[in-house]
Amino acid sequence: MTAFTVRTAAAACVAAGFGFAASAQDTIRVGITQNNVGVDSYQTTYEQAFIEAAEADPAVEAVVLDAGGDVARQIGQMRDLIQQDVDVIVIWPTNGQAVVPVVRQAHQAGIPVVVTNSQIAEAGFDFIASFSGPNNITQGQYSAQMMCEALNGEGQIVQISGQPGYTTAIERQKGFEDELAASCPGVEILETQPGDWNREKSQRVMENFLTKYDDIDGVYSGDDNMGVGALNAxxxxxxxxIAFIGATNFAVGYEAMGRGEYWGSVYQSPVEDAKNALATAKAVAQGEDVPFLNYFDTPKITQSNMDEFSKPVF
Structure with missing residues (x-):
């Protein structure tokens, strides 16, 4: 497995609450295993920001790993971090259900776990210290509200979801579908197919939708990378x-919005995501009180208010 180790000067730290204790001379050793850095620019930017934040903090030593989208590899990386006896583990789950047993192993070893970006299954909640990331249910709800507004409450749409089994994809889809049914029953979802967070696959999915359905008024995609693939088709x-609504506003989505081709999205910063995760992990390792659901803000962004936001860097 590939790892980047970020080492900084020693600093005092105290950890409590998960059976962990460190001497005052030790740095806080943070291990992170990510989902799949190479799959999109959001995750690439997240990793870079996490490393930079760790390098800038003299109290932190970070071991940065990437599972490459492979559940078995991530489980192996978790076990390796447990063997290394790091002070706290951050995990961006490849599959929210499949990683629960190894998260439990970390808990049993006295190592607190912070879940980042995409939540694990509820069965694992007793074994984690905190979740750091966006509220994906809320993001789905925001997207449904924007779709309802774009279509004036009536129309036929298709949905391109994220990677099957991935918590973020599940939650954004649920938030979108539940809010649409409650607030905008005049909008019908014709079909949902996964785009796996991939622009090219989403373009092919949309091509099939366009062949199958003569009337499509809107497209909801679980992120803007997939949404722009659908737009290209x-x-x-x-x-x-066709009104295109997404989430996780990518630079390509922002640019398409500026051209009037993309209706709206949800603004989410990978830099803030990474910084929030590291700060949460550090606080947990130091025994501080941290919210179990440590969300950061992800507001709606549309053509009408996009000037209030900087163009995403990913």
Missing amino acids: AKAAGRDG
Whole structure:
């Protein structure tokens, strides 16, 4: 496995609450295993920001790992970090259900675990110290509200979801579908297919939708990377008048919004995501009180208010 180790000067730290104790001379050793850095620019930017934040903190030593989207590899990385006896583990789950047993192993070893970005299954909640990241249910709800507004409460749409089994994908889809049914029953979801967070696959999915359905008024995608793939398919097919709504506002989504081709999204910073995760892990290791659900803000962004936001760096 590939690892980047960030080492800094020694600083005092005290940890409590998960059977962990460190001497005052030790740094806080933070191990992180990520989902799949190479799959999109959000995760690449997140990793860079996490490393930079750790390098800037003299109290932190970080071991940075990437599972490459492989559940078995991530489980192995978790076990390796447990063997290294790090002070706290941050995990960006490849699969929220499959990682629960190894998260429990870390808990039993006295190592607190912080889940970042995408929550693990509820069965693992007793074994984690905190979740740091966006509220993905709320993001789905925001996207449904924007879709309802874009279509004036009526129409037929298709949905491109994220990676199957991945908590973020599940939660954004649930938030979107529940809010749409409650607030906008005049909008019908014709079909949902996964785009796996991949722009090219999402473009192919949209091509199939366009062949299958003569009337598509809107597209909801679990992130803007997939949303722009769908937009590209519609443009190539000459299908105009479709409202595209996404989440995790990528630079390509922001640019398409500026051209008037993309209706709205949810603004989410990978830099803030990474910094929040490291700060949460450090606080947990030092025995501080941390909210179990340590969310950071992810507001709606549309063509009408995009000037209030900086263009994403990913």
